[in-house]
Amino acid sequence: AADDGFRPLDVEAVVEYIKDTPALLALLGEQLEGLSVKEVGDGNLNFVYIVSGPGGSFVLKQALPYVRSVGISWPMSKERTYFEMLALKEHGRLCPYHVPEVYHFDRPMSLIAMRYLQPPHIILRKGLIAGIEYPLLAQHMSDFMARTLFFTSLLYHSTLEHRKAVAEFCGNELCRLTEQVVFSDPYKVAQYNRWTSPYLDHDAEAIREDDTLKIEVAGLKSMFCERAQAMIHGDLHTGSVMVTNDSTQVIDSEFAFYGPMGYDIGAFLGNLILAFFSQDGHANKDDDREAYKRWILKTIEETWDLFHQKFVSLWNENIDGHGEAYLADIYNKPELQLLAQKKYMIDLFHDSIGFGAAKMIRRIVGVAHVEDFESIADTSRRAFCERDALNCAKTLLKERCKLETIGQVISVIEETS
Ligand code: ADP
Ligand code: SR1
Ligand code: MG
Ligand code: MG
Ligand code: MG
Known part of the structure; x- marks a missing residue:
């Protein structure tokens, strides 16, 4: 990890991150066997992983310090995840039926875990x-x-x-x-x-x-x-x-x-x-x-x-x-x-x-x-x-x-x- 505690994840690193994070392990019913991790980000900015196993599921979203669709030539503050977390929680408080719950937030890693909106969503x-x-x-x-x-x-x-x-x-x-x-x-x-x-x-x-x-x-x-x-x-x-x-x-x-x-x-x-x-x-x-x-x-x-x-x-x-x-x-x-x-x-x-x-x-x-x-x-x-x-x-x-x-x-x- 860099001095600021940030480390960009990939599919393998997500699994390691989960192993070190009790709150996420609990969401999976402590079961890592049969776990699937897929990167599905299709937006302009961030990386989104669907994590799902026999005991549970969630979505992990990580901001890297640039605009994904353009590349590292367009730097962008990764603090954006902090504001996303604040807003998700406030929106969830005001309108719980229409907003996924936030399960976990790691500010140095610019990472949010939230409810997986399952298919047919x-x-x-x-x-x-x-x-x-x-x-x-x-x-x-x-x-x-x-x-x-x-x-x-x-x-x-x-x-x-x-x-x-x-x-x-x-x-x-x-x-x-x-x-x-x-x-x-x-x-x-x-x-x-x-x-x-x-x-x-x-x-x-x-x-x-x-x-x-x-x-x-x-x-x-x-x-x-x-x-x-x-x-x-x-x-x-x-x-x-x-x-x-x-x-x-x-x-x-x-x-x-x-x-x-x-x-x-x-x-x-x-x-x-x-x-x-x-x-x-x-x-x-x-x-x-x-x-x-x-x-x-x-x-x-x-x-x-x-x-x-x-x-x-x-x-x-x-x-x-x-x-x-x-x-x-x-x-x-x-x-x-x-x-x-x-x-x-x-x-x-x-x-x-x-x-x-x-x-x-x-x-x-x-x-x-x-x-x-x-x-x-x-x-x-x-x-x-x-x-x-x-x-x-x-x-x-x-x-x-x-x-x-x-x-x-x-x-x-x-x-x-
Ligand atoms: P970006 O900020 O890069 O636009 P998004 O938050 O829009 O990222 O997520 C990118 C994609 O990841 C979405 O278009 C959707 O397909 C998928 N996704 C994001 N959050 C969830 C979720 N909670 N459940 C299921 N899929 C999700
Ligand atoms: C580089 S502009 C990227 C756009 O994607 C985001 O979703 C916002 O709409 C932003 O303007
Ligand atoms: Mg988007
Ligand atoms: Mg016409
Ligand atoms: Mg976005």
């Missing part, structure tokens, strides 16, 4: 590519977002406890990665940017020359950096959600910090919109994917509507609590309370659409792309899907403050497809 993005409907997805994700965002905001916290919580997450350096790859690189010539060339060469250039878009993105970047509204997941795309027909589990919260709520809501909705635009690339003679596209749109609509409903209900249930954003003796009449909530929710709606659109753009012309499009082998067909998504995102980003309902967002999606 799959990554939601893969389910969306396969055209699978998840009837409870909107219900579950609106629950997760309403509870984790409400209970970590000033609608529930006193200002003192809020500031303490904000301070705890201030050191998460992954925020700088987001600032670069979401809010900066797509709008300039940058080393790791890529797109489906040559088809989208002009589209990428148009983004770099769109002054209106750049002004809007500057506003979002400021909000991301300055607004400690709630503890956000920070990377809530469809690759951070594992699903079955009746279970929805949120993983991979290493980007968590106190930021704008709309960043999470936008990440989820924006990635559903990307899934929508990728469907034509997955259509074949047996399935035109039209019914599935309608299901995605319905899920977008229901997710926002249910989120809105649940968030406002939590607000009403906690109106006389210790939350200090709207003191009960100032906002002391039902009509004023209603007005305050209306303003808060419409601002949040506009933030969510803006962040969602920015996250769509970065997945098409930035460094990290999404499997929804990457898995469309015919590059010209892929580019057609991506161009529609890009145009939709640009309209949403520029026009969002004119939109008042999620139904109007759906209309923009339909008009640009």
Whole structure:
């Protein structure tokens, strides 16, 4: 091990690590015989091992001090695992049905052990590519977002406890990665940017020359950096959600910090919109994917509507609590309370659409792309899907403050497809 106690693991070293760690041995019922260890990491950043034996199972996730998908040329703090552990525990406390338990954390090793989400759980993005409907997805994700965002905001916290919580997450350096790859690189010539060339060469250039878009993105970047509204997941795309027909589990919260709520809501909705635009690339003679596209749109609509409903209900249930954003003796009449909530929710709606659109753009012309499009082998067909998504995102980003309902967002999606 290095001086700081860190040692990168591989499959063999995982077994040695387990032997030296009583808490992990206990999870396996003290049985090492018949143990299987598989590295399954398919994300951009980390290494993930599924450990399973006759007496039990768990997942081990380790951060190495660089971005996995790029390599050691892009160093990245391995302290990210500490923030992932904090957020997993907080999310688990607030929303236990939708978050895997943390079993073990080793800070020097940048390592978390958590519950293994067994098959048939799959990554939601893969389910969306396969055209699978998840009837409870909107219900579950609106629950997760309403509870984790409400209970970590000033609608529930006193200002003192809020500031303490904000301070705890201030050191998460992954925020700088987001600032670069979401809010900066797509709008300039940058080393790791890529797109489906040559088809989208002009589209990428148009983004770099769109002054209106750049002004809007500057506003979002400021909000991301300055607004400690709630503890956000920070990377809530469809690759951070594992699903079955009746279970929805949120993983991979290493980007968590106190930021704008709309960043999470936008990440989820924006990635559903990307899934929508990728469907034509997955259509074949047996399935035109039209019914599935309608299901995605319905899920977008229901997710926002249910989120809105649940968030406002939590607000009403906690109106006389210790939350200090709207003191009960100032906002002391039902009509004023209603007005305050209306303003808060419409601002949040506009933030969510803006962040969602920015996250769509970065997945098409930035460094990290999404499997929804990457898995469309015919590059010209892929580019057609991506161009529609890009145009939709640009309209949403520029026009969002004119939109008042999620139904109007759906209309923009339909008009640009
Ligand atoms: P990264 O931070 O590198 O994106 P993730 O946390 O997203 O890593 O994990 C990468 C992959 O590992 C996921 O896409 C999923 O397939 C698998 N995985 C992660 N956590 C679990 C878990 N608790 N149970 C089952 N599989 C998991
Ligand atoms: C180098 S950018 C890697 C991306 O993967 C993570 O999941 C985040 O979305 C990040 O922006
Ligand atoms: Mg991930
Ligand atoms: Mg991650
Ligand atoms: Mg079209």
